[in-house]
Every structure is written in structure tokens, then in C-alpha cells.
């Protein structure tokens with residue numbers, strides 16, 4: 001493979017592979033009419049090879065021209081649009097990456113929160129950027145690239161918002177276009193396909209980026225980060241939205257499709273190698289005008305757990321031109337909160353229990369509780385729970401994230417543990433699984449050892465808090481048996497979701513590494529590898545420039 005070595009300002013050297021050079025001359029590599037190549041001169045000190053047909057991607061480019069609103073903010077790189085559309089290079093590793101770690105970590109998330117001088121409102125509005133860390137023989141090649149959704153391409157072309165994002169809605173130019181816009185909303189045509197939330201590695205090898213719209217399922221190449229095309233569901237199940245977090249294993253893809261017309265949820269399964277989802281069963285909502293928001297859900301070995309939160313979808317809010325306090329949702333405490341359990345094999349509902357009010361976006365894991373005779377008596381489901389307080393959604397507005405004053409404004413969160421009895425009881429329980437002070441009362445963006453999915457487990461990895469803060473700023477390893485946490489913190493940084501990768505042949509649940517990407521206050525950033533057992537740093541590698549905060553990742557093992 002042809003390679004180019006650059007020395008950049010920091011003294012690190014970076015490698016550009018042929019893959020990264022392949023199509024960079026396409027106009028889509030410049031944004032807002034800005035060509036990063038033109039401004040890269042000062043930061044590229046030495047070019048040791050010129051053997052390329054077309055000009056290379058810059059190792060480091062000047063940031064996109066700051067917009068008025070962005071430059072007014074004292075913004076952390078975590079909340080600042082990415083400098084350039086794509087980059088790839090080898091990173092200098094401090095410490096030792098285990099030689100057994102072979103494969104690619106992918107992380108999805110919003111990377112661009114503005115169009116021209118218009119700044120987006122909410123963290124979840126940003127156009128998707130996929131980042132990559134490829135590990136082989138102790139070396140680390142990193143890269144990032146914008147996902148070329150229709151929403152992103154249209155915005156870059158027309159320099160305006162063209163699709164409905166989480167909080168942003170395109171402005172109709174006149175009354176007729178407003179009517180057209182309403183029609184488009186009902187057909188789903190105006191909803192975004194900006195796949196900025198998760199990324200999954202299907203059993204058949206395909207890698208798909210996801211958001212909450214079904215049309216926002218986009219297949220990418222994990223090596224080049226190129227957008228391959230839409231993942232088209234070939235069934236006739238219809239609907240517009242789904243859970244952003246399907247449960248994906250080598251043998252299946254399970255997800256929930258909320259039904260906004262007749263409030264409920266369809267649980268569906270898709271087999272590797274197919275694009276066809278088949279219905280397992282249906283849960284009808286117990287109360288309320290619409291199904292609860294189902295960003296994620298847990299499974300046990302034999303059951304799918306369907307959460308019914310009192311934070312419910314709201315068709316009216318989907319239609320509104322301006323964001324409402326809870327965006328596309330409404331808080332309905334009077335409709336109560338439920339947890340339903342569906343048998344994976346038969347689709348039958350085996351329990352529907354009322355539970356205390358809760359707010360969760362991310363379930364951690366679930367398992368079956370057995371009595372002494374091996375009979376399943378209850379299901380246990382753990383989640384990152386926000387004390388039934390919806391204010392976290394408001395805290396995630398870009399303006400709030402950018403204007404941190406040093407005050408402790410992050411609302412408290414905990415590991416919420418549900419117990420769903422299977423004896424016909426009408427009520428379930430929800431309690432903190434450990435004292436939330438163990439993890440600074442911050443708790444979100446979690447992962448586990450995937451071999452323990454749906455099984456009794458001990459360890460969870462997540463972002464926690466060292467206060468004061470306005471956003472989770474630690475990585476935490478939760479021991480659910482000892483009810484203790486080990487915390488990692490680097491002052492002024494924002495770490496993203498820790499992802500656990502097991503050591504091949506490991507017999508202990510926490511034998512492996514934890515990967516995270518860190519955004520620094522000074523504009524920098526680095527990849528971080530912690531030991532899964534000690535939770536101590538074993539390696540880090542600085543990026544040429546910091547990347548914005550990312551949401552969720554996945555591991556693609558070396559073939």
C-alpha cells in the first residue's frame with residue numbers, strides 16, 4: 001500500500017494510506033466552499049513522498065471558518081464541529097497496545113452542528129461523523145469521515161437545512177411549501193436520514209450506522225469509512241421510526257418498532273444476510289396517547305423487554321416548526337410507567353408490570369433471575385436512569401454544553417435496576433443498583449462484555465461524573481456485585497462511551513480492554529486504552545486535532 005509520511009506541528013508523524021487518498025478530489029471533500037488543502041501549508045512541515053496522482057488529504061488542516069455564533073462561544077472541542085470532512089493517519093502510541101487487539105473500533109456521533117453561519121440547537125442535531133481506530137500489531141491507524149446521508153448532502157449543496165432533525169426543522173419559504181412540508185412529514189419524506197447515533201456490525205459482516213428513523217440506516221465501509229448506501233428493509237412492516245439501538249449478535253438483529261397510530265410496539269427479528277425483518281410479537285401500550293420513547297431496550301436469553309416510559313412520542317410535536325421543551329416527546333406521568341416482557345420464541349407477553357416513573361435512554365443489560373430449582377422467577381434489567389427527570393434533554397442543548405461556567409449543573413443519574421416478577425404481579429421494582437456517589441452521580445453511555453449479553457453479569461462500563469461538571473467527564477467501571485466503581489478522569493476532558501473488547505481466550509468477565517476517545521479542552525484529543533481489570537491506562541495516542549463528542553461505537557474484529 002502506498003503511504004505518505006507527514007510531520008505536523010506537534011512533532012507526531014501521520015500516515016496516509018491509499019484508501020484515504022482514493023476519492024478525495026471529489027467536491028464533497030470541501031465543506032461550505034472551504035478547501036482545507038489551501039490552508040494546510042503551515043501545519044505540514046515535511047512531505048516525504050510525492051508519489052500521488054491527486055493531491056493528498058491534509059494531515060492537519062485549519063479549522064472550518066468559524067461561524068459568528070460558534071466563535072462567540074468558549075467552546076470545548078467536544079461541542080465544536082469537526083475541522084474537516086475526513087482524515088486518516090497513523091498515531092504515535094504512548095504505552096503499549098496489547099498485541100492481541102486486532103480489529104477496528106468504530107464510533108458514530110454528530111460531527112457538524114452548523115450550516116454556514118446557522119448553528120444547530122441540540123447535540124443530537126449534528127450531521128453524523130464516523131471515527132475509526134484500527135489496531136494491528138500494537139500500531140494504531142485512526143481516521144474520521146462524515147457520513148453522506150441525503151440530509152447531509154442536501155445541506156452541503158443548498159447551504160440550508162432540508163430535513164427535519166432532532167430539534168431543527170427546515171423553514172418553509174411560503175405557504176404552499178408549508179403544505180407540501182406537512183404532506184412530506186406524513187409520508188416520512190421530510191424526516192432526516194442523518195444516521196448520527198449508533199453503528200452496528202451485523203452477523204453477515206455489514207456495518208450499519210443508525211438513528212431513530214428507519215430510512216436513516218446507512219451501510220458504511222469500516223475500512224475507508226465510505227458511505228456505501230442505504231440499508232433498505234425489504235419487508236412490508238412500514239412505520240417510520242425504530243429503536244436506535246437494535247440488539248445485534250452473530251445470529252440475529254432484534255429491534256422495536258413503535259406504533260404511533262395504535263400505541264404499541266412491534267418486536268422484530270432480522271437474520272444475517274437478509275434485509276427482511278419478521279415480527280416476533282406486539283405489545284399494546286397500557287395507557288397514554290402514544291408509545292413511550294424507546295431509544296434502546298434490553299433482552300435476556302429468552303425474553304425481549306419492552307420499556308414503556310412516560311416520556312412519550314408526540315405526533316403534534318413532530319409537526320411543529322419550532323422545538324418544544326421536550327422536542328418530539330411529551331412527559332405523561334399520569335400515564336404511568338411500565339415494563340413488558342415478551343417471550344422471544346413465541347412472541348407472547350409473559351409480564352406487563354407497572355414500575356416507578358423513570359427516564360432512560362440506554363439499557364445496560366438484563367438477565368433472568370432463578371430460584372433454587374432453576375425456575376425463572378423474575379427478569380432483572382439495568383439502565384442509566386435519570387431519576388425520572390427530563391431536564392437532561394435540555395442540558396444537551398449545544399448552547400448549554402458550550403457555556404460551562406464551572407457550576408455543577410449535570411442532573412444526577414444512577415444505575416437503575418428493574419425487577420420484573422414473572423408470577424403475575426401487577427408491579428415491578430426500580431432501585432439504584434449501587435450508591436450513585438460511587439460514580440459521581442453521572443451515568444450514561446454504557447457497555448458490557450458482549451459475551452454476557454442477556455446473562456447474569458457483574459461489570460458495566462459507562463461515563464460517570466467528577467463534579468462540578470455540566471456533562472459526564474469520567475469513565476467508570478461498575479462492579480454490580482461489590483457495588484463499587486473505579487473511575488478514570490483527566491481534568492478538562494470529555495470522554496466518550498467506553499467500549500469493552502474481550503481478550504481472546506479470556507475466562508474472566510473483565511479480562512480485556514476498554515476503548516474510548518477523549519476530547520480535550522485545549523482543542524486536542526486522544527484515543528485511550530484502559531485495562532479492563534485494573535481500569536488503569538495502558539496506552540494513549542494523540543490525534544492531530546481533537547474530535548467532537550461521539551455517541552456509540554462497535555468493534556469489528558479482524559477477519
Ligand SMILES: CC1=C(/C=C/C(C)=C/C=C/C(C)=C/C=C/C=C(C)/C=C/C=O)C(C)(C)CCC1
Nearest residue numbers: 124164165166197211212213328361444472551
Ligand atoms: C426522536 C426522533 C428523531 C431523532 C432522534 C435522535 C437522533 C435521538 C438520539 C438520541 C440520543 C443520541 C440519545 C442519547 C442520550 C444520551 C444521554 C442522555 C447522555 C447523558 C449524559 O449525561 C428523528 C429521527 C429526528 C425524527 C423522529 C423522532
Ligand SMILES: [Fe+2]
Nearest residue numbers: 197244295552
Ligand atoms: Fe443511544
